[in-house]
Amino acid sequence: SENPLFSTSHLLVPKTKSTAKKPKQNKMVQAYIDRIQEVNPLINAMVKDRFSAALQEAAQVDKLIEEETGGEEVLEDRLPLLGVPITVKEAFALQGMPNSTGLLTRRDLVSGVDAPSVALLKRAGAIPLGVTNCSELCMWLESHNHLYGITNNPYDFERIAGGSSGGEGSILGAGASVIGVGSDIGGSIRIPCFFNGVFGHKPSTGIVSNDGQYPPASGLQMGFLCTGPMCRYAEDLIPMLSIMGGPNANKLCLSAEVDLKKLRFFSVPHNGGSHLVSPVDAQLLQAQKMVVRRLEADLGVKVQELFIPQLKYSFQIWGTMMASPGKDGKPPTTFAELMSEGGKKVWPVWELFKWLLGFSSHTIAAIGLALVELFQSSHPSPFILQQKESLQQEMEELLGTDGVLLYPSHPQITPKHHHPIFTPFNFCYTGIFNILGLPVTQCPLGLSKEGLPLGVQIVTGKLQDRLSLATALYLEKAFGGWREPGKTTAKP
DSSP states (O other), X not given: OOOTTOOSGXXXXXXXXXXXXXXXXXXXXXXXXXXXXXXXXXXXXXXEEOHHHHHHHHHHHHHHHHHOSSOHHHHHHHOTTTTOEEEEETTXXXXXXXXXXXXXXXXXXXXXXXXXXXXXXXXXXXXXXXXEOOOGGGOSSSOEETTTEEOEETTEEEEEOOSSSHHHHHHHHTTSOSEEEEEESSSTTHHHHHHTTOEEEEOOTTSSOXXXXXXXXOTTGGGTOEEEEEESSGGGHHHHHHHHTGGGGGGGTTTSOOOGGGSEEEEOOSSSOOTTSOOOOHHHHHHHHHHHHHHHHHHOOOEEEOOOGGGGGHHHHHHHHHTSOOTTSOOOOOHHHHHTTTSSOOOHHHHHHHHHTXXXXXXXXXXXXXXXXHTOOSSOOHHHHHHHHHHHHHHHHHHTTTXXXXXXXXXXXXXXXXXXXXXXXXXXXXXXXXXXXXXEEEEEEEEOTTSOEEEEEEEEOTTOHHHHHHHHHHHHHHHOSOOOOOSOSOOO
């Protein structure tokens, strides 16, 4: 059947890059509000809006533009996102908006300030339209919680939008937002961007502030958590990252020109066959091969196919490092402790019993994660630590300052609702790069035979973000980038 989200109305809204030059920003903001009101009842991506305030702010922008005597170029230089509507993951503090991260015990919490990354975007002139859904406590592949419900994929309502920034991915994929803010500690930007056919970037570690989001990282996790941009168009990634990074963005030299013909390209088709992880779907393997052939034909480069044996232990490496104590020797906050925020202590086994009877206020995914922690060893495996160090060294030597690696975004094309519970370790295709601290850009590559997004991760060396971003721009032109949800087999 025809997907009800297919519409040409949102295609009339220009890209972010040009919005500051268009008159009447209140009409621009209203166009996105109209689109959200059209699609959100179907996808449940935005969980709280600030439409009235956004329209007032857009009217102020129009007045500012009319009164500016130095020309619009002056405003564009000072306020590069002037009047541009954005959306924000609900896990981030946005003044006047909820910041529950899907916990019922935090349902009445309203942010009094903005997270630093959000504040920088607002200072550049962006106008937030509202906050979007996420998985409970931001630690699952599906954006589902008992406060806001479940978010649907705009290409097929029976499929997931990903997590934890799934609401953000869904609203972007549906053409109801053009840029947004997400966070990523195991793929929470890249997985939703992949499933929803849009662009996302996990920056090099330490560039964008992680402050102002819940839950806060603990132990060694602060070194793995990243805040970054999510966009419909690749050209918006660099402007957003430049703003969100503040002074730290200078370390990335984002304005430096990149000659793709002078880069070294590598392709790794899978992680080596871990028994914990699904095999990579044939359509994804084919899409990655298409990228290789296009790079070689257009740029005259030779893409070297590699097999990196340590990637087979990606999940074990991620789990070990996430559970490791911080430099102060303190272990990270347990998931059960996070679930207890603002309420009674959560006992995972008892919570599972309550869930079976239909009385738990937590999702089965969250309960399962808390249960897994009970059986985790407090003594990391020396073998896994050795694999991590070996992989870190090999990847850094391989990529250097001019290497680009192609790697699957996920072993499966967008799963159906609740199916990730049967394949809980598949996220390790993204999570391993959080541990390694490498920048990664998620790039869409058209649609599968089922009408679902295909994609690939573009990985580069530390602080070499501009290389993956330049490659994403090239692949957008080569493969068409974001595709509006059209005639698919989706059912409302």
